[in-house]
Amino acid sequence: MAIAGTGIRNRPLTCLLLLLPAALSGATYALLAGDLPEMTATHWSSTYPDGFTRTAVFVPVCIGLTVVGAITGMFSLKLRNKPALLMMLLFAGGLLAWSAAGVFVSSAVSTALAETPETAVLGGMMVLLIACALLGIAPLWASGIYQQYTRQSNEDRQQRIDAAQSVQRTDAVEAFAEPQPDSRQAEFKQTMAAPWWMWMLCLVLFATLIVAVVLPFLAGGSHDGSLASVILPVALSAAVCVLMLGVIWIRVSIIGDRFRVSSALLGIPMRTIKITDIESVTSEKIEPMMWGGWGWRIIPGGSAIVMKEHEGLVFDLKNKKRFAVTIPDSRQAANVLNARMG
Known part of the structure; x- marks a missing residue:
């Protein structure tokens, strides 16, 4: 559906909201580069982290994702005659950029302030994570396309x-x-x-289900352990397959x-x-x-x-x-x- 006379409202603000996550991540890294150890705490299940990533990998991946999100959102602004695709790409780009920035800043700051990555405490950075997730929809809302x-x-x-x-x-x-x-x-x-591609998807899921059931027997060895390890994926595949066949x-x-x-x-x-x-x-x-x-x-x-x-x-x-x-x-x-x- 094309909207006659579709225009991007607050274009400068929309672009700023797309570029700000990359700028925030870059500024954070420039300030903390000397304080970041070899490993960065990236996952918390309680007070202290239980997941770590090499800083040399974590930094370029997160900053790269903020750039990809910004580019995706900026590109979507050219699709004025395809508002549905514009909204989808703008939302995806904004969410990707702000989520990656939130993860990077919260993890980097928590790790840099701790004595070791193992003692990093997320604490108040959780608020930043939530705020960044909410800001992911800000570019879409500022553009006015959704309202139109x-x-x-x-x-x-x-x-x-x-x-x-x-x-x-x-x-x-x-x-x-x-x-x-x-x-x-x-x-x-x-x-x-349904169209042909939904039928093909059902066939792929059905083939995956068969492979998951047959593979443990082809692998040889004790079947008890193999069967126990595939019960969950087989059950999930079967449920999805039944839902797809039903619709x-x-x-x-x-x-x-x-x-x-x-x-x-x-x-x-x-x-x-x-x-x-x-x-x-x-x-x-x-x-x-x-x-x-x-x-x-x-x-x-x-x-x-x-x-x-x-x-x-x-x-x-x-x-x-x-x-x-x-x-x-x-x-x-x-x-x-x-x-x-x-």
């Missing part, structure tokens, strides 16, 4: 709702003009498959007073909505990035089952939640639901 994108998205959605309602009113008039089957009694069933091919049905989405491959029910729980339902074009991506998504204020950029149903429920699902003939489904609601 949200406002334009709401306007576009309202236009689609108005258009869909106009079409539904026209269909209702035509239904009175000539005899039509009673939509309140009709049943609606359709299936929709790559869905079936949508309207039977009686219920709208149901289930897995066409495994038969697992994914979402059931009673007609009485629906405030409104419209046929709209569903864009994955507007609903958190592809697959079965849970987002603030609602959820969605998105196969690809395609037409689908968007529900506004009486509990103030929203739900969306991509299906081939969403207008027919919306007419059936609205007839039963009416």
Whole structure:
């Protein structure tokens, strides 16, 4: 979705917020270079550190990440005609730069102030870490792109709702003009498959699962220890594989007073909505990035089952939640639901 006349507000401030982490990290290193030992404390699980990294590696990696984040964010500002990609890259760049700066400054200062890396105490540096993580969204917010994108998205959605309602009113008039089957009694069933790359991802996960199970036996030796060591990854792979298989091919049905989405491959029910729980339902074009991506998504204020950029149903429920699902003939489904609601 392109936003007409998209502009970067507070561009100097946005650029400053992207470059500041690299400057902060560089200044910290310049001040503490003579006090940093060979090893730097980089991980704490309690009062004292339990993880260390060679300073010669830690310094260039952290400062390099702040530079990469700044470059990513600066590059994103050129994508004015692709606001969704702009927001994603700007957010990723800002978060990377500020997170790397927070880790570097807190670890370097704590190590330099201690007698040895083993006695370094994070202490108040934890506040700095949290502050840097929060500042990661500052460039995106300062640019104003998120605010413009949200406002334009709401306007576009309202236009689609108005258009869909106009079409539904026209269909209702035509239904009175000539005899039509009673939509309140009709049943609606359709299936929709995910794009090819999601099927390929399932195959890769399934192959990984097989290798994880078979590899301990091919390695020889005692199977007891090998099996114990792969139980967790095998279980996780199996769970992810089942979830992926469940969502790559869905079936949508309207039977009686219920709208149901289930897995066409495994038969697992994914979402059931009673007609009485629906405030409104419209046929709209569903864009994955507007609903958190592809697959079965849970987002603030609602959820969605998105196969690809395609037409689908968007529900506004009486509990103030929203739900969306991509299906081939969403207008027919919306007419059936609205007839039963009416």
